[in-house]
Amino acid sequence: MGWGDLGVFGEPSKETPNLDRMASEGMLFPNFYAANPLCSPSRAALLTGRLPIRNGFYTTNAHARNAYTPQEIVGGIPDSELLLPKLLKEAGYLNKIIGKWHLGHRPQFHPLKHGFDEWFGSPNCHFGPYDNKAVPNIPVYRDWEMIGRYYEDFKIDRKTGESNLTQIYLQEALDFISRQQVRQQPFFLYWAIDATHAPVYASRGFLGTSQRGLYGDAVREIDDSVGKILKSLQKLNISENTLVFFTSDNGAALISAPNQGGSNGTFLCGKQTTFEGGMREPAFAWWPGHISAGQVSHQLGSVMDLFSTSLSLAGLQPPGDRQIDGIDLLPVILQGKLIDRPIFYYRGNEMMAVRVSLYKAHYWTWSNSWEQFSQGIDFCPGQNVSRVTTHTQEEHTKLPLLFHLGRDPGERYPISFASDEYQAVMERISPVVEQHKETLVPGEPQLNVCDKAIMNWAPPGCEKLGKCLEPPESNPQKCFWPH
C-alpha cells in the first residue's frame, strides 16, 4: 500500500473514512518509512528491529538487487535473530500473527518457532494459481498445520477479483481479541494482511464499490476491517489499554498500475525503488486516553521502531548483544518529542540513500534495468526525472544527489552541487553515512539460494486434506533477482 492510498494522505477519492478517522483520533506520522522497498525484508525488519542488511534478508548474488522469500527460497529468518513476539513472551504476552508471514516457508522458519503462539495465514503471497506440478499453490496454515491452499480451498477468482480472504483475516482478528479480553492476558496481534498485494482481490460486498477500481475495493475493505477492529476494542473496553499502529511494508507497486497498483501520492516512483514512493508509508498511532486526537508528528519513523516501541510498552529492554535500528517512539507518541535519527534506504546489499532531517542524499540511483524496462516493466511510469530515475545503476558516492524533501517531496529538483546549501548539508550527512558503513556488520545473506525441492509440496496437514504433492529432486541454485 502506498502513502497516497488513504484520504488523510491525499487520495482524491477519499474512500478510507475509518483509517482517516483513526489517524485524526491519534497521531499521524507523515515521515514514516518501510525498512525496505520490498515486502519480506521490510517485515523481517519490523519483527527484528534491524535493517535487512543485518538480519540477513538480502542477497549478494548481484549488486543492489531486491530479494524476498518466494516458495523456492532456501533461507529465512535465522535462529540467531530475536523476534518481537519471542521477547514479548517474557512480559506475559500472547502473540498471534494473522496473514502473510514471509520470513521463510521451511519448517525451521515457522512463525510458531519464532515466538508466535498462534498463526492463521500463509507463508507467502497469494501469487498463482500454480499448477501443483511445476509450482504448488500456496498453503494457508492454522498454527502448525496447513488447512488448505490458495485458489483451491481459499478461493480467489482472478477473473473477477472476488475473494473473502480479508474477511477471514478480519474474523480471526476479532475472535482473537475477544478471546484475549476474556482471558485477561496481554496480547500482541500482528495483523499482517495480504491485501492490497497484486493480484488484487476483494470480497463480494466491496467489489465495484470504489472510484479507483479493484485496487480501491481492496483498500476499502481494509479500511472497513480496521474500523471494525477498533470498534471491537472499544466495545470490549480495552481500547485504552491497546496501542494500535497502522502502516505498510512498502510503497504502492506502480508496475501494476493503474488497474492493480496503488498511489504514492506526490512521491517519486514506487515499490522496488529507494525513491520516496518506494518506502514512505502511511502511518499513525491510535491509543484513546493516551494519545490525544489530531496530532501530527514529523518524527522520522520506521517500521523497525515498532519493535523497540512495543518492547518499551511491555516494560522490556531491547537485546543488548546486537545492533538495533528501531528506536522507541513512546517519547514521540506520548510526549511529542522529536528524536534525531537517520533513515537508510537499502536495495539488497547496497545503501542507496540516506535521509537526515529534511534532506535526502542518494549514493546510488536505479529504477530498473533497460532490459526489463524494454519489456514493459516500469517502477516509475510517467515519472522520468533526468539524472534521477535511471535504467542503469548510477553511482553518486563521491557527489551524492541531494534533495530537500520539504520543498521537493517528489525528488525532482536535485540541489546544485555548487551551492552553499549542498556543501553545508553534505557536511552533516557524510559523517552519519561513514559511521554507519564503518560499524556495519552485515548478516549472512539469506536470499541467495533457491531450490524447487523445498517448495510447499507437502506441508504438515497435507495428509489429512489429501493435498500432499511430490517434490522434485533437490537442485540448489543461486536465486536470480532481476531488480
Added chain:
Amino acid sequence: MGWGDLGVFGEPSKETPNLDRMASEGMLFPNFYAANPLCSPSRAALLTGRLPIRNGFYTTNAHARNAYTPQEIVGGIPDSELLLPKLLKEAGYLNKIIGKWHLGHRPQFHPLKHGFDEWFGSPNCHFGPYDNKAVPNIPVYRDWEMIGRYYEDFKIDRKTGESNLTQIYLQEALDFISRQQVRQQPFFLYWAIDATHAPVYASRGFLGTSQRGLYGDAVREIDDSVGKILKSLQKLNISENTLVFFTSDNGAALISAPNQGGSNGTFLCGKQTTFEGGMREPAFAWWPGHISAGQVSHQLGSVMDLFSTSLSLAGLQPPGDRQIDGIDLLPVILQGKLIDRPIFYYRGNEMMAVRVSLYKAHYWTWSNSWEQFSQGIDFCPGQNVSRVTTHTQEEHTKLPLLFHLGRDPGERYPISFASDEYQAVMERISPVVEQHKETLVPGEPQLNVCDKAIMNWAPPGCEKLGKCLEPPESNPQKCFWPH
C-alpha cells in the same frame, strides 16, 4: 495554489491546520476546478459564472495560448458582462474586493464600476519591481484612488521575501466584516489575495517557519489568515449566517518549483496546462449550523459555481439572457445531492479536454513549446508521460486521449483505443462535446491587444502622492502569448 498544498489534500508537511480544520468542519470538494489554468480568466469566470471563451478572457492571436491581464493589456471585463457583486446589490448586499482584481486595469474596468462598493488591492499581480520608466510599478488602490505602489509604498523585499501584504489584506477583511456586522447589512467579500503568486513573500513572523521554504511560509500565512477570518465570524456571531468558500484560481506553478512553486499532489503538471495539476483546486465550503462537519462531496465543481451558488443564497436568479456555466451548488452543499455536469478545460480559444464523471478526454495536449522548454521553462518538471506531455501541440480530436481519473488521477495511463471501455465512454462524452461546441458563441476576445501607453503611469490619486509618471506614445500591438 495547488491541490496538493494543503494538509487535507495530502501535503506531507501538514502545515495548514486552520484550512484543514475548516475543511473538516464543512464539506470537502476533491473534484473542484479552476475555470482556466491561469489567473485572470479563472477570476473573470468566477465573477461572471461564464467560461472565459464566453466572457472574453481569452486570445485569438494564436491557437490555444494562455492569456491574462498584464499592465499593457488594452482589454478587460466587458461592460456587457454581469458580475456577481452587481447582481447581489439587488438583494441589498454590500460588496468588497480585497486583493488582486485582474480583470483589466484601465478606468472603465475598475471594480467599483462593476458592482463592487469597496476595493483594497491592486489591478495586477505584484510582478516587478519595475523601473517606472519602461514599466511602472503596480498601483495599490483604496476604492477609486491609488494609495501607493508595490515595492515603493507597499514593500516587498525580493531578496528576503519579506512583505506584510497578506497581513494588510487580512486586516482589511477583519475590519470590513466587523463594520458589516455593526451595519447589519448583508455582504459579499471577495478575499482575492495575491499570495502565493511568485515572486513569493510572507510577513516577518512567518518567514522561515515552514518545512517547505518561502512558498510554504506564504501558505502558512494564508492558513493563519483564514483561521482568523473564521474566528472573527464566530466571535461576531455571524458564522451561521455566512457561507465561506475556499479555493484557488489555478494550479501550483511548477515553473517556479521547488523554491517558489507549490504542489499539485498526485496530479500531472501545473499552472498553464490543462492536465489536472493545472486546474484541480483545493476547495471546501464552511457554514456552521447549515453544513454538517466531515462531509466529502464528489460533485464536479468549478469556481464558476460560486457565481450561481451566491445568487441562489441571496434569493436571486442568474441572468436569463446569456449562457451561464456555473451551477447552483446549494443542493449539493445542503442536501448532499450530485448534479451531472461536464468540466471543460480550455487553453485560450481551444477546448483542450473535457471531464464527464470520472473520465477525462483530451482533444488537444500541449505542455509548452520546444523553444521555451529548451530555455528551461517547464510546466511538467520530472513528469514526462509518453504521448501525454508534449512540446508540440498535439491534436486528438478524432481519437481523444482518455483517462479514468479514479484509477489514474495522475493521467499516466491512457485507456486503450481498442478497449470496450474506450468505446463505451467516448459514446457518452462525444455528444456532450458536440453539443457544447455547436451552441458555443465565443465572446469578443479581450486579450488580443497590448499597448504600453495604457499602463498604470498615472492612476487617479497619483498627484497627491507625487507618483504620476509620463506615459509613452500609444502603440497598440498584438499581444504575444508564448504558452
